[in-house]
Amino acid sequence: MNIVVCIKQVPDTQDVKMDPERGTLIREGVKSIVNPFDLYAIEEGLRIKERMGKGRVVVMTMGPPQAEDALREAIAMGADHGILISDRAFAGADTLATSYTLAKSIEKLGSPWIIICGKQAMDGDTAQVGPELATWLNFPQITYVSKIIDMGDDRIKVERLTDYGYDIVESSLPCVITVNKEINEPRLPSLRGMMKAKKFKAEVWDSSSVEVDRRYIGLDGSPTRVVSIFAPPVKKGGEKYHGEPDELARHIARKLEEIKII
Amino acid sequence: MADQKLIVIVENCTGCGICEGVCPYGAIEVVDGIAVVYENCTFCGICVESCSFEALELVGGEGAEKKEAPTGYSGIMVYGEVLNGKLSRVSLEILGVARRLAEKRKCDVTALLIGNDVKRFAPDLIRYGADRVIVAERNDLDRFVDERYADIFSKVVEQYRPEIVIGGATAVGRALFPRVAAILKTGLTADCTDFDIEEGTGLLLQTRPAFGGNIMATIKTEYTRPQMATVRPRVFKPLPPENREGEIIEFHCDGYSPSFYKAVIDVLVTEGENVNLEDADIIVSGGRGVGSKENFKIIFDLAKELNAAVGASRAAVDAGWIPYPHQVGQTGKTVSPKVYIACGISGAIQHQAGMKSSDFIIAINKDPDAPIFDIADLGIVGDLFEVIPELIKEIRKRRGN
Numbered sequence: 001m002n003i004v005v006c007i008k009q010v011p012d013t014q015d016v017k018m019d020p021e022r023g024t025l026i027r028e029g030v031k032s033i034v035n036p037f038d039l040y041a042i043e044e045g046l047r048i049k050e051r052m053g054k055g056r057v058v059v060m061t062m063g064p065p066q067a068e069d070a071l072r073e074a075i076a077m078g079a080d081h082g083i084l085i086s087d088r089a090f091a092g093a094d095t096l097a098t099s100y101t102l103a104k105s106i107e108k109l110g111s112p113w114i115i116i117c118g119k120q121a122m123d124g125d126t127a128q129v130g131p132e133l134a135t136w137l138n139f140p141q142i143t144y145v146s147k148i149i150d151m152g153d154d155r156i157k158v159e160r161l162t163d164y165g166y167d168i169v170e171s172s173l174p175c176v177i178t179v180n181k182e183i184n185e186p187r188l189p190s191l192r193g194m195m196k197a198k199k200f201k202a203e204v205w206d207s208s209s210v211e212v213d214r215r216y217i218g219l220d221g222s223p224t225r226v227v228s229i230f231a232p233p234v235k236k237g238g239e240k241y242h243g244e245p246d247e248l249a250r251h252i253a254r255k256l257e258e259i260k261i262i
Numbered sequence: 263m264a265d266q267k268l269i270v271i272v273e274n275c276t277g278c279g280i281c282e283g284v285c286p287y288g289a290i291e292v293v294d295g296i297a298v299v300y301e302n303c304t305f306c307g308i309c310v311e312s313c314s315f316e317a318l319e320l321v322g323g324e325g326a327e328k329k330e331a332p333t334g335y336s337g338i339m340v341y342g343e344v345l346n347g348k349l350s351r352v353s354l355e356i357l358g359v360a361r362r363l364a365e366k367r368k369c370d371v372t373a374l375l376i377g378n379d380v381k382r383f384a385p386d387l388i389r390y391g392a393d394r395v396i397v398a399e400r401n402d403l404d405r406f407v408d409e410r411y412a413d414i415f416s417k418v419v420e421q422y423r424p425e426i427v428i429g430g431a432t433a434v435g436r437a438l439f440p441r442v443a444a445i446l447k448t449g450l451t452a453d454c455t456d457f458d459i460e461e462g463t464g465l466l467l468q469t470r471p472a473f474g475g476n477i478m479a480t481i482k483t484e485y486t487r488p489q490m491a492t493v494r495p496r497v498f499k500p501l502p503p504e505n506r507e508g509e510i511i512e513f514h515c516d517g518y519s520p521s522f523y524k525a526v527i528d529v530l531v532t533e534g535e536n537v538n539l540e541d542a543d544i545i546v547s548g549g550r551g552v553g554s555k556e557n558f559k560i561i562f563d564l565a566k567e568l569n570a571a572v573g574a575s576r577a578a579v580d581a582g583w584i585p586y587p588h589q590v591g592q593t594g595k596t597v598s599p600k601v602y603i604a605c606g607i608s609g610a611i612q613h614q615a616g617m618k619s620s621d622f623i624i625a626i627n628k629d630p631d632a633p634i635f636d637i638a639d640l641g642i643v644g645d646l647f648e649v650i651p652e653l654i655k656e657i658r659k660r661r662g663n
């Protein structure tokens with residue numbers, strides 16, 4: 001039974017900025033990292049295996065060859081196996097094409113028990129791949145999971161974060177869950193894991209080894225297209241006050257009155 | 263078909279590096295005075311447009327060239343989200359922007375309600391801008407179950423064929439919309455902050471922040487329908503309600519029998535404090551500077567005084583002073599209230615990513631060099647434990663007058 005964790009390599013967003021004068025991206029020194037939310041997904045996969053005493057944690061990523069580094073990090077944390085889905089034909093995928101390709105890869109892998117994604121990826125911030133993946137697979141989905149309450153071979157009960165609190169949700173397995181950072185505290189790589197990661201070579205799947213309908217992959221299979229990028233308006237600081245607390249409080253209160261809050 | 267290539271026409275390339283700068287994927291670089299394309303190129307074509315020397319060309323992918331959008335789709339559909347027996351404010355905000363788009367596109371606006379006992383919200387939707395409301399009621403739709411809602415939603419779209427479908431980028435919207443988009447095999451743009459209709463093509467231009475708000479991207483869905491998007495709450499304002507005429511249509515949809523089991527068995531509403539930060543007019547946020555769980559009382563006190571929601575930085579959440587649903591920022595919530603009051607928060611870029619788009623930012627911080635002051639409309643250099651009690655007094659005094 002496979003515990004599949006989908007992870008993505010992303011640029012460290014705090015490094016990605018625009019040069020406001022030239023309207024171009026500044027990329028010098030941008031590091032690649034494992035999408036932060038995906039670390040919680042990996043951790044939860046490992047915990048399921050430990051708690052249940054069974055299952056195989058398989059991390060999967062679609063991306064260019066260097067995305068193998070992301071898998072390696074997961075192996076160091078304790079994942080059993082890593083698959084890199086990589087082919088020029090997959091390039092340029094938006095969330096629909098990405099989720100399709102992942103779905104077909106999961107079908108190829110077989111015996112899915114549970115599929116875990118991060119809540120969202122830090123580059124696009126879309127949070128769409130998880131639910132779209134579930135849809136392609138015709139599996140149920142549970143987004144924003146903050147706790148697994150109970151899990152068996154074919155049932156799961158979780159707590160999901162909502163806009164008003166939490167829902168308790170029950171579902172049959174296999175299903176796709178997306179996790180937020182409340183769910184756990186990701187572990188650091190163990191010594192053994194690091195040894196294993198050193199020797200790790202990802203299993204690489206391309207468009208001939210995964211059975212795909214070419215209409216749904218890569219750029220051609222992507223209905224959305226980015227047509228332009230630009231720098232957000234620069235926000236500048238306004239007035240700044242030093243002084244006695246009561247005086248400072250009056251500055252705030254006056255402002256709140258001005259903008260009709262009080 | 264997928265064998266696309268981005269070609270550098272060496273004779274024309276001046277090595278100016280503009281393409282390198284505009285590539286969102288870091289896939290092109292000037293090496294020894296000539297642009298070189300790497301294999302992570304996604305053929306988005308942004309560089310081709312940016313090049314003033316016609317040195318870049320996209321070839322192949324004829325499939326893409328010949329694509330045409332399906333016909334027979336028109337109008338804008340707005341998802342009316344009902345949460346806990348209340349119509350979400352964001353639905354009204356979207357009706358406002360939908361009306362503006364409908365004027366440009368010369369089409370009408372339809373609202374969609376899904377749930378049990380939701381028809382009563384139809385008149386509100388009409389007052390705020392809908393020309394008609396489709397109501398899908400069934401007694402198994404009491405609670406939001408993604409798959410059931412998506413099943414009905416997609417059937418409504420298949421029948422009524424709207425050209426554009428928009429909903430709120432709420433917890434529900436961001437679970438429901440991708441499910442619907444994947445059923446319909448169409449494009450979806452998440453968390454938009456601006457829309458327009460493109461001259462000539464009539465396509466929806468969808469603008470959204472990416473990379474933690476460090477860049478903005480405009481996205482189009484050209485060849486599939488509908489064009490779908492979710493909208494960040496509070497970015498658009500609802501129109502003033504009017505007495506308008508509108509049609510209410512009941513949509514009957516039975517026989518949903520998926521091959522799996524899924525149910526919401528309990529709903530826990532966090533009482534007392536408002537955790538629905540995305541919907542709040544005012545947010546008072548506390549950070550590491552607050553110092554302890556007990557001290558957070560002062561933040562809650564001010565929030566109560568202003569009828570505000572309480573936010574927090576990651577540091578405060580990680581310290582266990584306040585639960586995660588209050589966290590604002592890149593790994594928490596993205597908010598844009600009228601007023602955001604940051605207390606004891608330094609304003610790290612990851613925090614800013616979640617609150618930069620607030621209308622008015624007030625920062626209370628002891629350190630005059632804290633980065634939060636770079637974006638605060640009103641910067642207060644002071645001790646929050648001294649300023650907040652005074653502020654509460656001052657507010658009461660002014661209200662008393």
Ligand SMILES: Cc1cc2nc3c(=O)[nH]c(=O)nc-3n(C[C@H](O)[C@H](O)[C@H](O)COP(=O)(O)OP(=O)(O)OC[C@H]3O[C@@H](n4cnc5c(N)ncnc54)[C@H](O)[C@@H]3O)c2cc1C
Nearest residue numbers: 086087088090091092093094095124301302451452472479
């Ligand atoms: C600013 C911005 C906003 C966006 N908003 C939306 C949105 O609202 N809706 C939406 O649907 N999409 C959107 N997207 C796209 C969305 O972010 C991506 O779909 C999502 O991030 C998943 O893409 P990805 O995993 O392919 O990653 P990417 O960051 O696109 O990078 C990985 C890509 O490299 C490709 N690649 C390169 N070389 C190879 C190789 N040799 N073999 C295989 N693959 C290779 C991979 O296939 C993969 O497509 C947006 C993109 C940007 C830049």
Ligand SMILES: Nc1ncnc2c1ncn2[C@@H]1O[C@H](COP(=O)(O)O)[C@@H](O)[C@H]1O
Nearest residue numbers: 006007062117118120121126127128129
């Ligand atoms: N290219 C990819 N390969 C594997 N998993 C991905 C990929 N893109 C997105 N995911 C998964 O989907 C989640 C949501 O991503 P997104 O929809 O892009 O915000 C991520 O946290 C990952 O778990």
